[in-house]
Amino acid sequence: MSSLEITNLSASINDTEILKGLTLSVPKGEVHAIMGPNGSGKSTLAKVMAGHEDYNVTSGDVLLNGTSLLDMEVDERSREGLFLAFQYPAEIPGVSNANFLRAARQARLPEGEEIDAVAFYKELYSKMDQLGMDRKFTGRSVNEGFSGGEKKRNEVLQMMILEPSYAVLDETDSGLDIDALKIVAEGVNAMRSPDRGFLVITHYQRLLDYIVPDYVHVLSDGQIIRSGSKELALELEEKGYDWLTEKQLNKT
């Protein structure tokens, strides 16, 4: 089964339940957007999928290509093909971007196999060119002293180098001006393929002008309350989230 299946997922942090039976399916080759107001659980969903230890999964499952991720370590999930583009990427002083990416690539090779350094750099440079990144970037420490835009661009570069089967982009548009947003979106669009799925988490519709989703889901209070086509995003932009959440309230 070639898909990302989230079924009835509930998760809590410090005994506060954030995700409350969330169900979502993203077939390969599709881009799904998750939108929702602040505090609805968008970033929690991203972290729970990646395996952040602060969160406690109380029910449900996350299957990546038919394999449950929940019993796996964070790094195993990554090597299994799950990539998370962070909203706030960590800084790693003293570790150069090139060394970091090399280590991450090396971690995916079978035992005894060494990365081909020449081919690696060639690939790295060509992808950096695609994202309009300066060559000096390889020698800089990971995210240290980076502007918000540089950090987000770096997340997309890492995604391009690691070629995941599923990528979760957590508020990748925050902190980006329109030019940077376009470059980042182009990078993501270049990665779209029948073999890869995306989950794009965003608060604003703006990003979806550039990364056009196949489906849009609205997350509120830890559940998907509405799913629809890309037009749903435009409707949300116009009417705000209250329109949906009130509707939800009326239903109950």
Add this chain to the structure above:
Amino acid sequence: MKTETDTEKSIEIDREKANFHYDVDYKHDAGRGLTEDTIDYISNIKGEDIWVRDFRKKALKVFNRKEMPTHWASQDLDSIKFDEIRYYLSAGQAPKRSWDDVPDEMKETFERLGIPEKERNFLAGVEAQFDSEAAYSNVKDAVSEQGVIFVNSSEGLAEHADIFRKWFGKVIPTGDNKFSALNSAVFSGGSFIYVPPGVKVKHPLQAYFRINAEQFGQFERTLIIVDEGAELTYMEGCTAPKFETSTLHSAVVELVAMKDAKIQYITVQNWSANVFNLVTKRGMAHEGAEVRWIDCNIGSRLTMKYPGVVMKGEGARGEVISIALANDGQHQDTGAKMIHAANNTSSNVVSKSISVGEGRSTYRGHVHIPKHLKGCKNNTECDALLINPRSKTDTYPAITVRGNQHATQHEASVSQVSEEQIFYMKQRGLSEAEAMSLSVNGFVNDLVREFPMEYSVELKRLIDLEMEGSVG
């Protein structure tokens, strides 16, 4: 970076790399405990001149008189049982110029530690000390033809007294501290080096100090004199097997850089966790000269080491670059002393420490710039990285600057590898141990670059090994 299983495999080999010892038939054994008889025993074996014997005996009195520095240093010093230590052990070997002539067990020891291979690849000369005496000592012909002398302490004092006696015990007087007095009483082995004026020794000279025996004290004595305009890089490595009982290593290292000379002294120590490593190191820099200490302290139970530079001549420069890693049950008490004694002298101290598990690292600095001087500069940076919640660090930077024509700068920081940092790296597919190693290597990266290539690779591997047990 290697794959996970691959790393584990090489770690197993590496962890055991220095942890072995051979049963050696010691021909000379001064027995346990330290008295005047011990000194006579050592002096007789070495056939020393009377002035050396007297120097030793005077030092013994100073040692016995001096208090343990426990009023400011670790109380753990009181666990050293001086009466149970053996102060001199040798198989009676003379240092050989060819590895083929070195006794088998010693030759094998150094081969397992990779010394002959390093010598072939990038060193100008090597001295390999096994317990109290050198087993091997050789300088490449091209270097000795330039007039460079590279011998052990006994040979230096006996054969080249005209050169070495003048400075012996002058940079670090016997009474400097209790352990410099101890070394002065029972010293054996170490390197005595002289580089003639203008000679720039291209490749490093190296000494390797190996402790093989249990309940033993190694007391090498090193004196390096680099004459006017000459340059030298010297490197030392040290290891010991892991014993249940404690071992003492207490060296004295004196450096003399004459006018416009440059000395770079590099240490990579990887002691086993039962070693008390109490070392006094100081250099004297004359006019326009430069003394650099590049120091990496890994392992040992307690290390106390504060390399110093006395800037005696105008325009002299002193530098200490140090990396310390304290793991469970270890205390790295390290730092630097910068004594400005002439105008326009400058010093730089960069210290980075890593505390893992319940390890403790301490930085002690002493910078002294007196009132009557002008144009002196000091820069001190000390950064500590704490890995686990119970890891400890403390900093005691004493900077005394009198007069107003000087510039000093001091920065200190304490940081932690954050959980978010580790989570981020793991999300990219690195195991927790790999992520931790990468962070720690990143922390010391700018200092590791100061080590020669061959050593920086080894250093990174040592750090990886130390980080292995810190996670989970």
